[in-house]
Amino acid sequence: MAGEPLVLIVEDEPAQREVLAYNIRAEGYAVISAGAGDEALVMARETPPDVIVLDWMLPNVSGIEVCRQLKAADETRKIPVIMLSARSEEVDRVRGLETGADDYVVKPYSVAELLARLRTQLRRTRPAAVGEHLTFEDILLDMEEHRVYRNGQQVSLGPTEFRLLTAFMERPGRVWSREQLLDRVWGRDIYVDSRTVDVHVGRLRKALKTASSDTDPIRTVRGAGYALG
Numbered sequence: 001m002a003g004e005p006l007v008l009i010v011e012d013e014p015a016q017r018e019v020l021a022y023n024i025r026a027e028g029y030a031v032i033s034a035g036a037g038d039e040a041l042v043m044a045r046e047t048p049p050d051v052i053v054l055d056w057m058l059p060n061v062s063g064i065e066v067c068r069q070l071k072a073a074d075e076t077r078k079i080p081v082i083m084l085s086a087r088s089e090e091v092d093r094v095r096g097l098e099t100g101a102d103d104y105v106v107k108p109y110s111v112a113e114l115l116a117r118l119r120t121q122l123r124r125t126r127p128a129a130v131g132e133h134l135t136f137e138d139i140l141l142d143m144e145e146h147r148v149y150r151n152g153q154q155v156s157l158g159p160t161e162f163r164l165l166t167a168f169m170e171r172p173g174r175v176w177s178r179e180q181l182l183d184r185v186w187g188r189d190i191y192v193d194s195r196t197v198d199v200h201v202g203r204l205r206k207a208l209k210t211a212s213s214d215t216d217p218i219r220t221v222r223g224a225g226y227a228l229g
Contacts, residue, residue: 037061
């Protein structure tokens with residue numbers, strides 16, 4: 001499914017990595033994984049995930065150092081990091097959180113608990129993915145009923161336009177390039193010409209101009225892409 005949240009698992013134990021990947025995919029999320037810290041840093045920059053599940057004990061570059069570098073870089077500092085560790089002492093938990101981890105889960109943990117923590121972080125970065133209602137000015141997007149309203153009037157959207165609006169409403173004000181929208185809306189493994197984005201943005205704009213709200217909420221940023229608001 002295009003547009004599903006992307007989770008990066010960083011775990012050096014192959015069996016544990018596979019169990020995590022299986023259970024996270026079963027929740028409907030996309031997964032990429034790394035077995036070492038330096039590999040994870042490259043992946044996070046090249047294919048920014050929505051959440052990173054990061055083991056503390058890694059060969060060469062530790063999870064703590066990976067977290068520190070992620071939070072120090074502009075392009076990755078806002079990605080939530082869930083730190084996994086067998087270290088249960090309070091001093092270790094504090095150290096992990098002070099390094100920038102957004103959550104700290106002690107091993108052994110239940111998969112259900114980890115998935116709940118994952119949903120909590122996604123609620124911040126991808127609220128639509130956990131069934132939240134999204135609002136921006138006079139636009140309401142209802143993920144559960146798959147409906148959009150503007151100024152109280154229902155707006156009819158095709159599936160692509162719905163996913164496009166979802167991306168815009170999750171990050172109001174963010175300027176999305178055409179390539180970023182292709183990844184988020186169409187999927188990373190599907191080739192679509194970037195001009196297709198312009199066509200669907202045009203359709204979305206037309207649909208959002210209702211009788212009661214004819215202003216265009218989508219802004220074209222010359223040379224960069226599109227933004228909501």
